[in-house]
Amino acid sequence: MSDMNPSARNTPAAASVATAPPMVLAEQVSKSFGSNEVLKSISLEVKRGEVMCLVGPSGSGKSTFLRCINHLEVLSAGRLSVDGELIGYREANGKLYEMAPKEAARQRRDIGMVFQRFNLFPHMTALQNVMEAPIRVKGLPKAQVEQTARALLARVGLAERAEYYPAHLSGGQQQRVAIARALAMEPKLMLFDEPTSALDPELVGEVLDVMKGLAKSGMTMIVVTHEMGFAKEVADSLVFMDGGVVVEAGDPDEILTNPQHRRTQAFLSKVL
Amino acid sequence: MSTTNPKPTGGATLPPTEPAHSVPIKAIKLRHPWRMVFAILLVLVFVSVLVDAAFRPAYDWPAVGTYLFDRRISQAAVVTLQLTVYSMVIAIILGVILAVMRLSPNPVVKSLAWFYLWVFRGTPVYVQLTIWGLISLIYSTIDIGIPFMDPWVSFSTNAALSTFTIAIIGLALNEAAYMAEIVRAGLLAVDPGQEEAATALGMSWSQTMTRVILPQSMRVIIPPTGNEVISMLKTTSLVTAVPFSFELFTRSRDISAETFNPIPLLIVASIWYLFFTSILMVGQYFLEKRFARGVGDRQDDKKDLGTGTGVVTGVVPVVGSGQPTVIVPPTIKPKTTPPTNPGGQS
Ligand SMILES: Nc1ncnc2c1ncn2[C@@H]1O[C@H](COP(=O)(O)OP(=O)(O)O)[C@@H](O)[C@H]1O
Ligand SMILES: [Mg+2]
Numbered sequence: 001m002s003d004m005n006p007s008a009r010n011t012p013a014a015a016s017v018a019t020a021p022p023m024v025l026a027e028q029v030s031k032s033f034g035s036n037e038v039l040k041s042i043s044l045e046v047k048r049g050e051v052m053c054l055v056g057p058s059g060s061g062k063s064t065f066l067r068c069i070n071h072l073e074v075l076s077a078g079r080l081s082v083d084g085e086l087i088g089y090r091e092a093n094g095k096l097y098e099m100a101p102k103e104a105a106r107q108r109r110d111i112g113m114v115f116q117r118f119n120l121f122p123h124m125t126a127l128q129n130v131m132e133a134p135i136r137v138k139g140l141p142k143a144q145v146e147q148t149a150r151a152l153l154a155r156v157g158l159a160e161r162a163e164y165y166p167a168h169l170s171g172g173q174q175q176r177v178a179i180a181r182a183l184a185m186e187p188k189l190m191l192f193d194e195p196t197s198a199l200d201p202e203l204v205g206e207v208l209d210v211m212k213g214l215a216k217s218g219m220t221m222i223v224v225t226h227e228m229g230f231a232k233e234v235a236d237s238l239v240f241m242d243g244g245v246v247v248e249a250g251d252p253d254e255i256l257t258n259p260q261h262r263r264t265q266a267f268l269s270k271v272l
Numbered sequence: 273m274s275t276t277n278p279k280p281t282g283g284a285t286l287p288p289t290e291p292a293h294s295v296p297i298k299a300i301k302l303r304h305p306w307r308m309v310f311a312i313l314l315v316l317v318f319v320s321v322l323v324d325a326a327f328r329p330a331y332d333w334p335a336v337g338t339y340l341f342d343r344r345i346s347q348a349a350v351v352t353l354q355l356t357v358y359s360m361v362i363a364i365i366l367g368v369i370l371a372v373m374r375l376s377p378n379p380v381v382k383s384l385a386w387f388y389l390w391v392f393r394g395t396p397v398y399v400q401l402t403i404w405g406l407i408s409l410i411y412s413t414i415d416i417g418i419p420f421m422d423p424w425v426s427f428s429t430n431a432a433l434s435t436f437t438i439a440i441i442g443l444a445l446n447e448a449a450y451m452a453e454i455v456r457a458g459l460l461a462v463d464p465g466q467e468e469a470a471t472a473l474g475m476s477w478s479q480t481m482t483r484v485i486l487p488q489s490m491r492v493i494i495p496p497t498g499n500e501v502i503s504m505l506k507t508t509s510l511v512t513a514v515p516f517s518f519e520l521f522t523r524s525r526d527i528s529a530e531t532f533n534p535i536p537l538l539i540v541a542s543i544w545y546l547f548f549t550s551i552l553m554v555g556q557y558f559l560e561k562r563f564a565r566g567v568g569d570r571q572d573d574k575k576d577l578g579t580g581t582g583v584v585t586g587v588v589p590v591v592g593s594g595q596p597t598v599i600v601p602p603t604i605k606p607k608t609t610p611p612t613n614p615g616g617q618s
Contacts, residue, residue: 070472101477109474119469123487123566133473136483165566178469185473 021084023048023189023220024069029078031064038064040244041078046189046237051221053231053252056241057267062224065241066191069222070111071104082111083188109137112182116194118174120166126153126177127162130184137185145184152180156210172203176210183214190214192223226271232256240264335536339527340543348523349544355439355508355519356548360501362444367451372481374456385452392449397442398510404442405514407433436518439511447504454496458489490563498556502549520544 024046031039038061046052054062067073068080071088080087088104089096099107120129130149134140153162156176166174175195182190192211196204208230215221215234225231231238231252238252240261248255248264256272259265325331339345373385392400408429415423433441462485470480509521517526524541528534 072468072471105471105474105476108472111472113469113472115465115469117463117465119463119465121466121469121484121488123563125566132483133475136479137474137476167566181473 020048021081022046023050023083024222025079025081025084026065026069027079029065029068029080030076031061031068031073032076037076038244039068042241042244042246044239044246044249046220046222049218049220050236051215051219051223051234052237052239053235054222054224054239054241055226055228055231055267055271056247060241061244062241063193066113066193066222066224069189069191070108070113071099082107105137109133109185110188112185112187112190114175114178114182114190114192114195116197118166118171118178118198120174120178120181122166125163125165126158126169126180129166129177130181133181134184149180149184152183153177155183155213156180157206170203171199172206175199175207179207179210179214188220190219190221192221192225194224194226196225196227228256228268228272240267242267330535331539332533332536335531335533336539336543339524339537339540342527342540344523344527345520345540345544348518348520349548351436351518352505352508352520352544353548355436355443355511356501356505358440359443359447359508360504362440363447363451363500363504364455364497366444366448367455368486370448370452371455371459374452375459389449389452392446397446397507398513400446401439401442401510401513404438405435407438435514435516439508439514439516442514443504443507443511447500447507450500451497454493454500455489457496458491458493459485461492462488487563491560491567494556494560494563498552498559501552501556505545505548505552 022045024044026042026044029039029042030037042061042065044052054065056062064073068075069082069087074088085107086096087107088099090099090103091097120126121132124132127146127149130152131142131145134145134148135142150159150162153159156179158173158176158180161169161173161177164173166177169177179195195211196207199207204227208227211221211223211230212234223230223235235252237250238255239249240247240255240259240263242263248259248261255264256268259268326333370385370388373381374389376382376385411429414427414429414432416425417423466484466488467480470484471477475483508519511519512522517523520541524537525534528537531537
C-alpha cells in the first residue's frame with residue numbers, strides 16, 4: 001500500500017530521493033523463446049524522472065524488453081525491479097515465489113504502455129477508452145474519472161474529440177488518445193514501443209510533442225524509437241541494442257555524434 | 273435556358289477555391305438483353321407454379337386457412353419458440369464457457385472442452401435426444417451430495433425432469449458444441465493487441481474478456497449464431513425422439529393423422545416456421561448494427577462527425593489487419609482541433 005502513491009515518497013525532497021531505488025533496475029535479464037535467446041543478460045538502470053531511449057535494429061529484442069518490464073513476458077533469467085519492487089515475483093527468505101495474476105495486474109497499473117499500433121479499444125469512444133481502466137481497475141467513481149479523462153484528453157490536444165470512435169480519428173490522434181489512456185492510471189513509469197512508427201510522417205510531430213511535454217513534467221519514460229531527433233532533444237540516456245545485448249549505452253549526444261561500436265555506427269548511418 | 277451562368281449575377285461571388293462543376297457523363301447504358309429474357313422466363317415459371325398450386329385440390333387451401341390459427345397449432349408454435357429460445361440461451365452461455373476453456377492455457381481444462389465437442393458434435397442430435405429421453409431408465413434418481421456417500425437430497429428423475437426440460441437439455445447440450453466453435457472463432461478474430469493493451473492497463477483476465485474481447489468478437493459471432501438459431505428452430509421438430517410431442521411439427525402430424533389430410537397441415541407448419549425465421553432475421557439485423565459500433569457505423573455517427581466541418585469529406589478509411597486508421601489530409605484539418613499542447617503541464 002505504501003507504494004501506491006509515488007508522489008508521497010517524493011515529498012521529503014532531497015533526503016528520500018537520494019536513497020530512493022532507481023525506477024527501473026534490470027540485472028542480467030535474459031529471455032528465451034524456446035531455444036531462441038532474445039535477450040542476453042541485459043543490465044540497465046533508469047532513474048526516477050529520467051527518459052531513456054532504446055534504439056536498435058528490428059528483432060534486437062527492444063519490444064521484448066519492454067514487455068518484460070510490465071510482465072507481459074516472463075523472464076528466463078535475471079531480476080527486474082520497478083521502483084524497488086521485484087516484477088512478477090515475491091521474495092521471501094531468499095526464495096522467489098511466482099506472483100498470482102492479480103498481483104501482477106496490480107504492478108501493471110503503475111506502468112503505462114503505449115504501442116506501435118495504438119491498440120485503442122475500437123468499440124469505445126476516445127473518452128470511454130481513457131475512462132475504462134480507472135473505473136474497472138481502480139474502481140473510482142465515474143463522475144470523477146470522466147473529469148480527469150476529459151482533462152487528459154485536453155492535455156493531449158483532443159478535448160474536442162472525446163466522443164469520437166478510434167476509427168474516426170487519425171493515427172496521430174489515436175496515439176495521443178492511447179497516451180491519455182495510459183496516463184489515466186497515473187503511472188509512475190511509461191513505456192513507449194515505437195509510438196510513431198505506424199504514423200504518416202506529417203503526424204509524427206504531434207505525438208512527439210505530447211511525449212516531450214510528458215518528459216518535461218517529470219515522467220520516467222523508456223522510449224523505443226527510431227526518431228533520433230527526439231532522442232537527442234529529450235533523452236537523458238540512450239541505449240543501443242543489437243542481437244539481444246546492450247551494445248552501447250550512455251549520453252545520447254555522445255553516442256549519436258561519436259558512436260564507439262561498429263554495430264552502432266552501422267545502425268546510425270542507416271537511420272540518421 | 274437551363275444552362276448555369278458562370279458569371280455571378282448578384283453581389284456575391286463564388287469563392288475562388290470552388291472548382292468548376294464537372295459535366296455529368298451522358299452515355300447510353302450498356303444493355304443486357306439476355307438477362308432480361310432470363311428474368312422474364314423465371315417469373316413466368318414461378319407464376320404458373322403459383323397459379324397451378326392455387327387450384328390444385330391436394331393443397332386444400334381452405335383447410336390451410338382453418339388450421340393456420342387452430343388453437344392446438346398456435347400453442348404448438350409457442351412451444352416451438354420456447355424450445356428454441358431456452359435451448360439457444362443455454363447453448364450460448366455454455367458455448368462461451370467451452371470456447372474460453374478451449375483457449376485456456378491449462379491442458380486439463382482444454383482437453384475437457386475438446387472431449388465435450390468430440391462427443392456432442394460426433395453423434396447425431398436425434399440419437400442424443402433419444403438417449404436423453406431414456407435418462408430415467410439409466411439414472412432413476414438424481415442425488416445431490418458427496419459421491420459414494422449418502423446423498424443429501426434425492427429426486428426421482430421422472431419427477432424432476434419433464435419431457436419439455438429433457439428436450440431443452442438435449443437440444444442445448446448438442447448446440448453448445450457448435451456455439452463453442454463459433455465463439456472461439458470470434459475470440460480468435462480479435463487483434464491480440466487488444467488483450468495486450470487491456471492487460472497492460474492492469475485489467476484482470478475476466479475484465480479483459482468481458483469488456484474488451486467479447487464485445488469485439490460479437491461482430492464475428494452474431495451472423496453464424498443467427499444461422500444457428502434458425503437451424504435450432506427447425507431442429508426442435510426432432511424432440512419427438514424424447515418423446516415430446518407438443519411442438520409444431522409433431523403436433524401438425526398428430527392432427528393430420530386424425531384428419532387423413534397431411535399436406536395442408538405441413539403447409540401450416542411451414543408458414544409458422546417461416547414467420548418465426550423472418551422475425552429472427554430482423555432481430556439479427558438490429559443486433560449486428562448494435563455491435564458494429566465504432567467500426568461499421570461511419571454513416572450513423574451524425575453526432576460524432578457533425579462538429580468537424582469539412583472533415584467528413586476528407587476522411588479516407590485505411591483498414592489494415594484489424595486496426596482501422598483514418599487519415600485526415602492536413603489541408604482540411606478541422607478548425608475544432610486545437611493545436612497540440614507541447615508543454616503538457618502537470
Ligand atoms: N512471442 C514470441 N514467441 C517467439 N519469438 C518471439 C516472440 N516475441 C518475439 N520473438 C522474437 O524475439 C526477437 C525479438 O523481437 P522483438 O523484441 O519484437 O524485437 P524488436 O522490438 O527489437 O524489433 C525476434 O526474433 C522475434 O522473432
Ligand atoms: Mg518491436
